[in-house]
């Protein structure tokens with residue numbers, strides 16, 4: 001079963017459908033995509049929406065436990081409050097992953113609270129997904145720096161460098177605690193990741209849900225039409241997403 005590891009229950013969906021993902025699910029179902037790592041959108045867009053959006057993701061997941069794996073976010077600028085929210089999400093709401101978007105959320109990866117959160121994520125074995133590929137706070141090499149500082153924490157490059165920084169993301173994969181999501185980069189980059197890096201640490205994602213449009217078909221075909229051996233494609237779409245969750249707490 002295909003898992004899309006990069007989706008959002010986006011602001012336009014929340015505003016239109018509330019907590020109900022029935023309409024949201026119709027687009028990926030056309031392509032046989034049935035499992036999702038589900039991120040928020042309000043929680044990375046507005047600091048004051050963090051708890052409400054994390055709660056919403058927890059509610060949706062509780063209703064569809066076979067379909068969704070919830071991914072929490074917080075704002076490190078909130079310092080101790082963000083640490084408290086991370087612990088609430090992990091311990092009380094059963095979140096398995098964290099996601100940060102330093103480019104939209106506007107914080108540096110060198111923020112001392114970000115480092116505290118990396119440490120906690122390592123202790124709880126909760127992988128951290130980062131938006132990556134855009135300066136000035138979301139470069140793969142900056143995330144690789146964190147991965148070196150926190151070798152017990154698993155870090156995931158949410159876009160594999162996107163369009164311009166995928167070569168840096170390839171280098172970042174030298175760190176054994178970094179995984180890469182093939183999402184939003186080029187077909188050539190996908191092929192390079194599969195040829196030159198540890199394919200046990202590759203995931204695929206569509207970034208579906210930020211808007212109401214279908215980004216699943218294009219992004220799925222970008223992978224399936226690339227010159228990548230079929231067993232590796234199958235591993236990326238079905239085996240690795242499950243294995244990552246089994247490795248977490």
Ligand SMILES: [Zn+2]
Nearest residue numbers: 006008131207
């Ligand atoms: Zn995204």
